[in-house]
Amino acid sequence: MIVEVLRAGRGVTIxxxxxxxxxxxxxxxxxAVDRLALLEVEALLKRRVSVIELAGAGASFRIGQGCQIALTGAPRKANADGNPLRWNASHNLAAGSVLTITAGQGYAYVAFxxxxxxxxxxxxxxAHLKGGIGGHLEQCELHFIDARTGTSDLLDVVDRTAGGNVRFMAGPQTDAFGEEALAAFTSQTFTKSARSNRQGAGLDGTVALDASQLSRVSDFITEGDIQITGNGAPFVLLAECxxxxxxxxxxxxxxxxxxxVAQAKPGAELRFELVSTDEAEALWQSDVQQVAALRSKISPLLRDPATMNDLLSYQLVSGFIRGDEEWL
Amino acid sequence: MNTPRIFPQGVDGLLVRFGDVLDDETNARALQFAEVAAGLGGVLEAAGGLTSVYVRFDPVVGRASVEQTVSAALANEGQAEAQPSRLWKVPCCFAGDYAPQLAEAAELAGVTPGVAVTELCAEPVRVMAIGFAPGQPYLGLLPDHWNIPRQTNLTAEVPQGALTVAVRQLVLFANPSPTGWRQVGRTGFRCFDMDRPEAFALKPGDLMQFDAVSAVEFQSLLNAPMGGAVLS
Structure with a gap:
């Protein structure tokens, strides 16, 4: 199967x-910056595939052969030949369909x-942009093998773009901050900054640092680390840290x-809660466990919007959906 | 010798710290233990840094079990042995736009720019850690008076191959990057290149000696393999 990339904004990567x-x-x-979105794809498509990540940008594709797709991560407007497609769902697209996803905040994922x-x-x-491997996707033909069709399903997903409570565990340098600074950190409400990319998510807010903390020996950093930069602004490190x-x-x-943290919209409020190492370990789940849990939140899409014209005239799923919100 | 301390580093990792101050002995201990740790049960990867070792493990095995294994290995820590090293000779331009902060860095080190270049090229420096970006070396240690601080404000971007200095170390940038380190020179060295059989050029313990070249010579070396660097 050939998928033509008709248009891809900067920030679209494999x-x-x-x-x-x-x-x-x-x-x-x-x-993928949002690894949960990758597992959601796996749950919807029932197999693990490479995905297309849309970091802020939009994209459109012409699908060369009938194929199932999945849309996960930060919700965007999507349509196939003008017919709206539900987000957090899988759909079957006909050969020759043009799939369009609008630009928007956060990391959206399309998977064939x-x-x-x-x-x-x-x-x-x-693509590891910071590391210099691969790059932004441009107009091209993507070649796939073993394309399959499947069911149109909906995944019940809790919105993760509005910020909220973020749990963290202590690391090698936590003690150097002292109790007062730690208490100030956990009692503060930060807001997501626009200074965010695949390397890390910037936050607006300030954590007090003393000079000794800026003359440490350089040490290991891992994904999830909350780094306090020279001006006191925190930065949560992401996939390309x-x-x-x-x-x-x-x-x-x-x-x-x-x-x-990764999907919070600019301006969204984030608060940090310190949990023990034991709690952190107890909350950890393998990919297999997570995918199994996601599979239990999947239900059939009653109507495939790709086949529905004049969408707003339909009463969808028991009638409690207005029809103008779920598609956005 | 300091007693190593073990800290959690994320839910699937731990950090073994051999000291809070960077010196050759602490670095050698870290690099040696990284090799040991990589072979321990439940460990998925281990990396040696300046003064510490990062260990990533399978959370299914569990932190307690891995910490126990690591502690037992630390108890049998041998004397850090000097490993035979490879020497890279790397042409570097310390002039004009290729060395935008040389004067400032030299002043902080209390020497003239000319003396600074002589000092930076006088002795080979050792790869004490690879990190920040793919294949990127932390090199040291420079003489005491090069214990100059990082900048409080970041330079928006240094180019690939930039030679930068802070805290008695040099960092040779693998990719364009913002940094708090001051750029004192520029090389054509590619720390990481997927198209080479050995994508990552350097390994910890390698020695690197810089050879001051003019801007004209530097330009002519830019397209040479490894920017004219020679491995012996």
Whole structure:
């Protein structure tokens, strides 16, 4: 199957699980920024495939063959040949359909139920922009094998673009902040800054630093670390984080809460709650466990919007949906 | 010798810290233990840094079990042994736009720019850690008077191959990047290149010696393999 990329804004990349195991070489894992969205794709399509990540940007594609697709992550407006497509769902698109996804906030994901035929670089097809592997997707033809059709399903997803409570655990430098600074950090409401990319999410707010914390020996950084930069503004590191750095880290956001930080819209409020290492371990779930849990939240899409014209005249799913909100 | 301390580093990781101050012995211990840690049960990867080792493990195995294994290995820590090192000779331009902060860095180190260049090229520096970006080396240690602070305000971007200095170390940038380190030179060295058989050029313990070249020579070396760097 050939998928023509008709249009792709800056920030559209191929992603997968990334490249784990290269910290000694200075390369962070990378892969999809919102790993939950990747698992949602896996739950909807019933297999693991490479996805297209739309970081802020929009894109359109012409699908060469009938194929199931999944749309997950930050909700966007999507349509197939002008017919709206529900987000957090899978759909069957006919051969020749043009799939259009609008630009918007956060990280949106489009996946085709097919295997992308693209060479792996060090075990992954994903672009690692900071690391200099791959790049932004441009007009091109993507070649897939083993394209499949399937069911049109809806995944029940709690919105994670509005900010909220973020749990973190202590790390090697937490104690250096002292109780007062830690209390000030956990009692403060931060807002998501527009200074965010695949490397990290900037927050507006200030954490007091003393001079000694700015002269530390550079040390390891991992995804989820909350780094306090020279001017006191926190930065939560994401998939393409640096592997070593000099700025102090107050702790590490739990993997299950990283999507809340990554997907929070600019201006969304975020508060941090310190949990013990034991709690963090208890909250951890393997990909297999997460996908199984997601599978239980899937229900059939009663009507496939791609086949519905004059959409607002339909009464959808028991009639409690206005019809003008769910599609946005 | 400091007793190593173990800290959590994320839900699937821990950090073994051998000291709070960077010196050759602490760095050698960290690099040596990284090799040991990589082979321990339940460990998925280990990386040696300046003064610490990062260990990533399978959370299914559990932190308690991995910490126990790591502690037992630390109890048998051997004397850090000097490893045979490779020497890279790397042409570097310390002039004009290629060295935008040389004068400022030299002043902080209390020497003239000319003396600074002589000092930075006089002795080989050792790769003490690879990190921040793919294949990017932290090199040291420079003499004491190079213990100059990082800038409080970041430079918006240094180019690929930039040679920067702070806290008795040099960092040779793998990719264009913002940084708090001051750029004192520019090389054509590519720390990471997927098209090479060995994508990552350097490994910890390698030595690197800089050779001052003119801007004209530097330009002519830009397209040479490894920017004219020679490995012996």
């Amino acid at each position: 992603q997968d699980q990334g490249r784990a195991g290269l910290i000694a070489q200075g390369l962070s894992r990378g892969g 139920d097919a295997a992308l035929g693209r060479p792996e670089v060090i075990g992954s097809q994903s 640096q592997t070593i750095g000099g700025y102090p880290r107050i702790g590490t956001v739990l993997p299950c809460d990283i999507p809340i």
